[in-house]
Amino acid sequence: MILRVALNTLAVASVAVAQATTYQAEAATLSGVTIGASVAGFSGTGYVEGFDTASDSITFTINSTTSQLYDLKIIYNGPYGDKYTYVVLNNAGGSQVSLPATSAWVTVPAGQVLLNTGSNTIQIQNNWGWYLIDAITLSPAAKPGPHQTTTVPVNTNANSDTRALLKFLGSIYGKKTLSGQQDQASLDWVTQNVGKTPAILGLDLMDYTESRISRGAVSTDVDKAIDFAKKGGIVTFCWHWGAPVGLYDTADHRWYSGFYTDATDFNIEAALADTTNANYTLLLKDIDTIAVQLKKLQNASVPVIWRPLHEAEGGWFWWGAKGPEPAKKLWGIMYDRLTKRHGLNNLIWEWNSIKQSWYPGSETVDIVSADTYTQGDHGPISATYNNLLALTNDTKIIGAAEIGSVMDPVQLQAYQADWVYFCVWSGDYISGGSWNSLDLLKSVYSSDYVLTLDEIQGWKNSSL
Template sequence: MKITGVGRAALMALGIAILAGCGKQDAQEPDMQREIGTYRAQDGTQSEHLYVTEEGYVQGFTGQEDTCDFQITVAEDGFYDLKFRAAGLGGYKENRILVDDISVGNLVSSTEEFEEKVIKRNFLSAGEHKITVEGYWGYIALDSLTVLESKELAADRELDVTLSNPDAGECARRLMSYLADQYGTNFISGQYCDGGLYGHEMACIFKATGKFPTMVGLDMMEYFPSRVANGSEGKSILLSDMDAVAKELQTLRDAKVPILWRPLHEASGGWFWWGDCSPDSYCKLYRLMYEKFTKEYELDNLIFAFRENYRTVSYLVLLSSYAGGLFCAGIMVLCLYLSHRRGTQILYAETGRGGK
């Protein structure tokens, strides 16, 4: 894949927004996948605290020092699915999966019954590889790993570039079309930089490459009156914050700068006040900001983005139910913290957008 570094778009958020798939798939994927092999956990390499039960399951996971390694071999370069069979001891558990010591996701065991969970589309070169189940929450019974060839992705997709704001300006529409044109073909580079285009991070990138990233990520928090008021609470302060930021965004609108706007991020985590509430309350707040920005302040240069993960289904359902099914977020954002001590990886995520 090529990496593009052209175009002009400001990414106004606390992180980088990634375009998620937003269309229908016409081509039919095959139902069957070719199985490369099944590996029993009891035949793998276990760390000293793990043990094999009479039934042949590996147990004893309590922390990251507890690991079970599978040695696998694939005949050719390609994408492979890793299907694990495991059960959570005492209910819901999460543990880490690594490929050649690089984290690729979590093994989620949701019940005490054995079930199969798949980590999809891992690129493996021909040859031997080490697949590791590493304790995080621990307390699982691990049975086996099955390696399968990943299904082929559809070559052609018809992407819906309709924005939720019917009055969206030309710059926002052009940006959405540009993003859709890159889908499945290119990566679009972006960098968060508190100092803007000429901040430290951007300067380092330009010095190293002679180019600027396509997008710059900024934080509008310092414009909040509540920030100055040292955390004052109440609806009036909240609306005042929105008013202050909207006025700053109008400057960019007048300059015809399109913005990927990702407000109220990481709601499912609960560590920010806007996430420390019910999904219904969060969605009402999101809708309040959307209506205020698009109607009262006529910010037609915004493409609203919503940060999602596997725990925010209830947020998405509620968000899409307001105003007769109007889905005010045009882009799904996958927020990843690639800080595993053993390295990082480039992740390719194929997700869908539900509604307009």
């Protein structure tokens, strides 16, 4: 049995935050966690440990004489592997923050917080847990300059439709955000219940490859993409790539979950070890199969925000299970094969991981993105956005490729989190009510900052 305690030592800053200021975790209000001092190198009189259950948290109380945006950093130690924490400001809106494994006390950026005049709370919530928190620091956020992003496709043979789409994204970046919805049925739900149609339709090439077709899978997502494009919309495709061989297909891991690491014995590192083994050939076969579908889109004048190998750094998909090098190598193979062998010039190449060690290089990436799910939080996801800014030194446009809870447009602008688009995941994420209330969705979709399908008509020929 784990003994849970709640310590109520009040930590209230007695002066306004006017410069870089440190707040010790051990002096904050603690819930379900304890103060430790056995790991040397901490500041103050100790650190906070014991993040092992969902409700564990630290709450800092900060008094501010002005309303201002501040950079937040966390000083931590991560002896138990890569973790995440979650930061919530004033009980509403926050960011998931990555805490990479380390046996030293290190400082990581945790996005921004917009302090109100008067009393504010900053809460560090458990999330993945098992880390040590020493302190947080706050410093006034510098006003960002104009973005340095490029709108020239990395594929020099990109067609006019693709160039127009990337140029359009660049024209609204930092000024507006495009609304998006994964899955045709869920997009239709938004149209019927919210009264507005998203500008972007998210689809999946999952059910077009042999390992799934042979087991009865079918899909009409390519046809849906063509139909939506005819209505003036923008389409994005991910690819839940079922392993080409080695699916367990057991009661616990059915064949249709074959993109998950724990549902297959397919080893991407071994498959890429040389070009003569059978599994390497199967990878190419699947890429060639998907190329047929992408060619249909190209022939129909449909440019695609193309997001393969998504969430690689998470490791839960087989393409990321062996670390960054095989994933980056596979990305390069796919890029070369689709652009050079198959002549696919309708793709905007979107990388979908945050860590620097996973980035395949700007020469094969048009835009970068992240997927974030935190139920009930409609904050700007500023920590993730800022990490993506740093990933490419602000040279690539940034998208929120998958979200669970839609972001508040007011907070997006206040935090200068310039996501060029968001795409809410399908099913209960959009229609269930617990991730997003209907009233909130109507408010978001009526915002001048959020572009809908009717507001982007003619995007190929003009900029908003």
